[in-house]
Amino acid sequence: MQTAKPRWTRRRRNQALIGAAYIAPSFILMFIFNVAPIFLSIYFSFTKYDMTAAPQWVGFDNYIKLGANKYLGMVLENTVQYVLITVPIQTILALLIAAFIAENMKNRYGSFMRSVIFIPVIASLIASAAVWNVMYQPKGGLINQCMNFLGFESVNFLGKKATAMPSVAAVAIWKSTGYYMVIYYAGIMNVPGEVREAAIVDGASPIQRFWYITLPILRPITYMIVTLGIIGSFQVFDLVYKMTGGGPGRATLTVAYMIYSYAFQDKRMGYACALAVGLLVVILLIHQLQTLFFKERDGQ
Amino acid sequence: MKRILAVLLVMALLMSCVSLAVAEEKKSLTVWIPQYQFSKAEDAISDQDFWDGVFDKFEEENNCEVKVEIVGWGVYGDTFFTSLLNEDGPDVVYVTDNYDLVKRDLLLGLDPYLTDEQKDNYILWSTAPENAAGEKVIVPMDDGVAIGYVNTDILAEAGYDELPLEWDAFIEAGKIIQEKTGKRAFLQNWGATSGTSALMLAFWPYYFQAGGKMLDENGQISINNEAGLKTVEFLKKLFDEGIFDEDIVTESESVDKFANGEVAYIVADLNKGNTTFTPAGVNWQYVFSLKGDAGFGARTATDSFAVNKKTLERGNDELAVKALVYITSGEVMDAFHSQIFYLPPYTKDASFVKDEALYALTSAHSDAIYVVEEFEAKKSFEDTLLANIQDMFQGNLTPQEVLDETMEYYNTQLKEE
Structure with missing residues (x-):
């Protein structure tokens, strides 16, 4: 049986035109600032381009040179290490805090707690990095003073290869947990009351309710938070720029920092774009894997 | 009345045209x-x-x-x-x-x-x-020579009238200063987040003191030479002998620490003495520079x-x-x-x-003031050298490897010309 196509009456056409006019400004801006730069970057990655003269086509030269870059593997490893530290911790912390506040602090104290945990999100990142730099100081830094008070020896958090990246990642976690916590909190508050009440009547403990009801319902939110977290973490630049400059040695050098150096310090846009395209491909692959993982868990 | 008004209007019009013409001439x-x-x-x-x-x-x-x-x-x-x-x-x-x-x-x-x-x-x-x-x-425009500052109180406490300036003698004196006073003999900002910031005070002066030239006959940066090796070995020796400790890779406040009277010697911009150290109450004096195999050497900004x-x-x-x-x-x-x-x-x-x-002092040593020259991808070169020297301080590279790796990376990845 054939279904009748909707007729394009004059009225419908006008409505469509008006709708298009409404979204056009946002669409144009998004195209200029989000979509076009991606295609331009892909084009520049096949050129030698220094921002002054017209780009010169060099084929795959930038990619071949990138393949021979001896520090690229190390930098990718650092970036993945950063992602693996930040994304799970900030996601789990945000979920636990949101669940705790939603369950036990449905009063003004809960509201106060949410505000306190959200403060780092609105704090300037560069100022935060500067403050944490002081707190991490090996001599006289607040964290080491506390450690000394508890009988531990001082640690040069940002000066040791083993601790530098986790220390930078800790600041990122501190900075972003509040943001994800608010999203989770809104999700938890939307869990239907009757489902929770039914579970209580059935004798489910708070942990069981969280595990079997809240968590599955929050799966779409978790998917979004993990996606945002991975994309944001792969692009980490500002914290590293301010806190370590990629050091000690290259212990905290990340892909985004490397892109910045090539693009703006050396004015080698083509080479930097090749690296940026590589990063885009890595992020897309991981995103694809993550989507598959969530679909599988959902039984789709 | 109308005529007068008309004449006045015409005059006003002419005057505004004249003033516009004058304004247009103004660049x-x-x-x-x-x-x-x-x-x-x-x-x-x-x-x-x-x-x-x-x-x-x-x-x-x-x-x-x-x-x-x-x-x-x-x-x-x-x-x-x-x-x-x-x-x-x-x-x-x-x-x-x-x-x-x-x-x-x-x-x-x-x-x-x-x-x-x-x-x-x-x-x-x-x-x-x-x-x-x-x-x-x-x-x-900016003839800002980086110069040495000595805390005379720390020096006197360690029993010195003058700071020995030859590299080896300086290291020996540094050990004695640290032993007798419990204070740092020497600090440099090896933890600066930019290679340029770190090297202009902590590397290039010593490279010049070792007789190094930045650019070769083709105008290309070249530090993998005898002077380069001497310089990096000197830095390693400062670390090995305990003048620098493992925190040096995050050190970025040597000027503040000198102003607090915690350090005997630093290299800093030449206006720091009058603008920072004197107001802080530190008793200090200038030293032009340390002295390597090629004599004194200081860098100036460009x-x-x-x-x-x-x-x-x-x-x-x-x-x-x-x-x-x-x-x-x-x-x-x-x-x-x-x-x-x-x-x-x-x-x-x-x-x-x-x-x-x-x-x-600077006039007397004008022949030992060297300009840090410009070259292709200089900032990334300096970032690379800083990272490799930090790696050396962490025990991952030898002085020769620092130079080899820096030049190899520069020639294969950073330089395009």
């Missing part, structure tokens, strides 16, 4: 200068007020309008580079890194505009880079003023060069050095000398 200039006023004193004049005041006279004499923009130091290099690419970039600009500007021919050649007398007035004129036509494109080449299209090139000469004249720079930021005179017609002892 305008935009000048970019970074912040140099760091004094927190209440009576300290701001950069903006200072330069606006300075240009009042110039505007009057040249019937022009000058707009001065004070730009912050954060990413100043990137800011002025991109501004010079734009159509509406500044006419006269203070530049820090000039390699890319010269290579891309963004600066006006100054030779045709300046008389021999004017060129001769600039002490560092011969060091200025040239464009493809062989014309100088900048006027060196910050400068230049004119945007686009002034040729704008038709205000002559006025822009005139402004450049005016800014760097002895009269203006004497005022700048006395009211904003102290530096020794760098033009022969300047006379303001705040610190005679310092001036005598």
Whole structure:
């Protein structure tokens, strides 16, 4: 049986035109600032381009040179290490805090707690990095003073290869947990009351309710938070720029920092774009894997 | 009555046309200068007020309008580079890194505009880079030599009248100073987040003291040589002998620590003594530099003023060069050095000398002051060298590997020409 196509009456056409006019400004801006730069970057990655003269086509030269870059593997490893530290911790912390506040602090104290945990999100990142730099100081830094008070020896958090990246990642976690916590909190508050009440009547403990009801319902939110977290973490630049400059040695050098150096310090846009395209491909692959993982868990 | 009114209206119309014509003749200039006023004193004049005041006279004499923009130091290099690419970039600009500007021919050649007398007035004129036509494109402005400071109290406590300056003797004295006083003998900012910031005080001076030259006969950076190896080995020895400790890779506050009386010797910009250490109550004295195999060696900055080449299209090139000469004249720079930021005179017609002892010291060692030269991908080269030296401090590289890896990475990944 054939279904009748909707007729394009004059009225419908006008409505469509008006709708298009409404979204056009946002669409144009998004195209200029989000979509076009991606295609331009892909084009520049096949050129030698220094921002002054017209780009010169060099084929795959930038990619071949990138393949021979001896520090690229190390930098990718650092970036993945950063992602693996930040994304799970900030996601789990945000979920636990949101669940705790939603369950036990449905009063003004809960509201106060949410505000306190959200403060780092609105704090300037560069100022935060500067403050944490002081707190991490090996001599006289607040964290080491506390450690000394508890009988531990001082640690040069940002000066040791083993601790530098986790220390930078800790600041990122501190900075972003509040943001994800608010999203989770809104999700938890939307869990239907009757489902929770039914579970209580059935004798489910708070942990069981969280595990079997809240968590599955929050799966779409978790998917979004993990996606945002991975994309944001792969692009980490500002914290590293301010806190370590990629050091000690290259212990905290990340892909985004490397892109910045090539693009703006050396004015080698083509080479930097090749690296940026590589990063885009890595992020897309991981995103694809993550989507598959969530679909599988959902039984789709 | 109507006739009178008509005559008055015609006169007013004519007068407005005349004034419009006069206004059209008035040229305008935009000048970019970074912040140099760091004094927190209440009576300290701001950069903006200072330069606006300075240009009042110039505007009057040249019937022009000058707009001065004070730009912050954060990413100043990137800011002025991109501004010079734009159509509406500044006419006269203070530049820090000039390699890319010269290579891309963004600066006006100054030779045709300046008389021999004017060129001769600039002490560092011969060091200025040239464009493809062989014309100088900048006027060196910041003659900021990095110099040594000694805390005389710490030195006396350790039993020294003078700090031994030869490298090995300095290390031995450093060990004694640390042992007898419990204070640091020497600090350098090996934890600076930018290679350029770290190396200009913590590497290049020693490289020059070891007899190193930055560029080879082809104008390419080359440090993998005897002087380079001696320099990196000296740094390693400072670490191995305990003058530097493992925290050196995050050290970025050596000036503050010297001002707190925690350090016996540091290398810092030459105005730090009067602006920071004396107000902090530290008893200190100048030392020109340590002494390597090739003798003394200190580096000087190459910050400068230049004119945007686009002034040729704008038709205000002559006025822009005139402004450049005016800014760097002895009269203006004497005022700048006395009211904003102290530096020794760098033009022969300047006379303001705040610190005679310092001036005598730098004049006596003028042959041991070296300019840190510009070359392709310099910042990334310096980042690479900094990272490799930090890796050496962490026990991952030998001094020779530091040089090998730095040059190999530079030649295969950073250099394009």
